[in-house]
Amino acid sequence: MEIRGQIQGDFVTIVTYHYVRPIKDSLYPDIKGLELQDFYGQIEYIMKYYEVVSMDDLVASINGQQELPDKALLLSFDDGFVDHYEYVFPYLLERGLSGAFYPSVSSITKCQMLDVHKIHFVLASQDNKVLILDKLNQYINDVKEQYELEDIEIYKHQYCKSNRFDSGEVIYIKRMLQYVLPGVLRSEIIDYLFTKFVTKDQVSFAKELYLSENQIRTMIGEGMHFGGHGLNHEWLNHCSRSHQELILTKNKEFLECLGATNNCMTFSYPYGAYNSDTLEMISRYGFDLAFTTKVGLADLNLVDNFEVPRIDTNDLPISFNAELVNWTRQLL
Structure with a gap:
């Protein structure tokens, strides 16, 4: 036909x-x-x-x-x-x-782990994403007053929404760490999670990851x-x-x-x-x-x-x- x-x-x-x-x-x-x-x-x-x-x-x-x-x-x-x-x-x-x-330039010229990829490997390190979610939300609650943040439930209602590739929980983790939280806090939390779940040696990891x-x-x-x-x-x-x-x-x-x-x-x-x-x-x-x-x-x-x-x-x-x-x- x-x-x-x-x-x-x-x-x-x-x-x-x-x-x-x-x-x-x-x-x-x-x-x-x-x-x-x-x-x-x-x-x-x-x-x-x-x-x-x-x-x-x-x-x-x-x-x-x-x-x-x-x-x-x-x-x-x-x-x-x-x-x-x-x-x-x-x-x-x-x-x-x-x-x-x-x-991206910095990954090549500085052999620098990019936050986007730290997040990828944090997520890939755990079958149970709830472990990551709990650590993220705990960190947010601990600094809520310092950074004048919203309640966790407000963030979840706005960003815990699935797309064609990821579950709502994964999208929530990504968006909070990609642009929702203040920049300094985002980097701080990402480094904390990457150290806890992946490795402390970011330079060696970057050398093996990037061109x-x-x-x-x-x-x-x-x-x-x-x-x-x-x-x-x-x-x-x-x-x-x-x-x-x-x-x-x-x-x-x-x-x-x-x-x-x-x-x-x-x-x-x-x-x-x-x-x-x-x-x-x-x-x-x-x-x-x-x-x-x-x-x-x-x-x-x-x-x-x-x-x-x-x-x-x-x-x-x-x-x-x-x-x-x-x-x-x-x-x-």
């Missing part, structure tokens, strides 16, 4: 990845990522139904300089994990593919694209205009130092968060494209260069022989 396409236009599919590693048998089997073997299977599915393109191809197409093939797809990898060098990069080379990679500059240069030399992803993986929509200026300045300098801006310069918004200030400045700083976490295919005739949607790895199958999903079917 013929499967008819459901949409019309010049669409490109952009897939987002984060952790790509052998997860099940690792020290942190609960980390939210893609099993390495499933990544291989997903690439097989992608190569069966799509044409993988490079970032240079995509930018040239959006600028009207070339046409993309039908069912074009771009692979994007956020957060600058060493996974991307050890596992993803060799496989892409083997298959003759390219990808776009987005590390090095030499690894990045090697990847760039083999045709991989690198773009910006903030300084410390900030929620840009919660940053002042001046702080956003600093973040974009440091990202541009970082990419220029790596030699990653020869053909184009792109950005992936941490958490997919941005505001009108971000959109104005990112254009002024010379970025060609910026990627969001809005779920969808990018229509090259309509898309805003600085609000490009993506889909998640979880939205596509992980096997060559898998049934078509709607994201694929609507392009056929």
Whole structure:
């Protein structure tokens, strides 16, 4: 039976990845990522139904300089994990593919554990998330008067809401530690939880988690694209205009130092968060494209260069022989 396409236009599919590693048998089997073997299977599915393109191809197409093939797809990898060098990069080379990679500056230049990833590993360290939740709420109650905080129940009512990837309890922990609590207190609690549940040695952990500059240069030399992803993986929509200026300045300098801006310069918004200030400045700083976490295919005739949607790895199958999903079917 013929499967008819459901949409019309010049669409490109952009897939987002984060952790790509052998997860099940690792020290942190609960980390939210893609099993390495499933990544291989997903690439097989992608190569069966799509044409993988490079970032240079995509930018040239959006600028009207070339046409993309039908069912074009771009692979994007956020957060600058060493996974991307050890596992993803060799496989892409083997298959003759390219990808776009987005590390946050401080994780590379300072070998600094980012709060977002401390939270990930705290959550992955415990099967029973209530243990983490209890420690977090106890800490909040202990400093409630000092920081003039709300009652725990008020926070829970507002932020304990599940999304398509996490339970309400996990979302509550993430949001409280990502932007709800005052900045100094957030960092204090995150370090307390990371030390209690993961390790005291943040530097060694960071060295094993993130890419090095030499690894990045090697990847760039083999045709991989690198773009910006903030300084410390900030929620840009919660940053002042001046702080956003600093973040974009440091990202541009970082990419220029790596030699990653020869053909184009792109950005992936941490958490997919941005505001009108971000959109104005990112254009002024010379970025060609910026990627969001809005779920969808990018229509090259309509898309805003600085609000490009993506889909998640979880939205596509992980096997060559898998049934078509709607994201694929609507392009056929």
